Amino acid sequence: MMLSGGVAANGRLKEYVDEKAAEAGLGFHFPKPIFTNDNAAMIADVGTARLLRGETSGMDVSPDPNWRLA
16 A cells, blocks of 8 residues: 555554554555655646736636646
């Protein structure tokens, strides 16, 4: 079992998942804290760059996985 992303920095969550994985007979792996990050921080960075370029969206915008990030 693997835990990754920003939630992998949560110590209590890692303990809980480790316990449950052991109960199920599974190995448990997670990254070092330096390799965990929050996607919201990356999205905020992209949003800031777009705003500085004068790009804005209304509150009725729908997500699009093909949006340019740069």
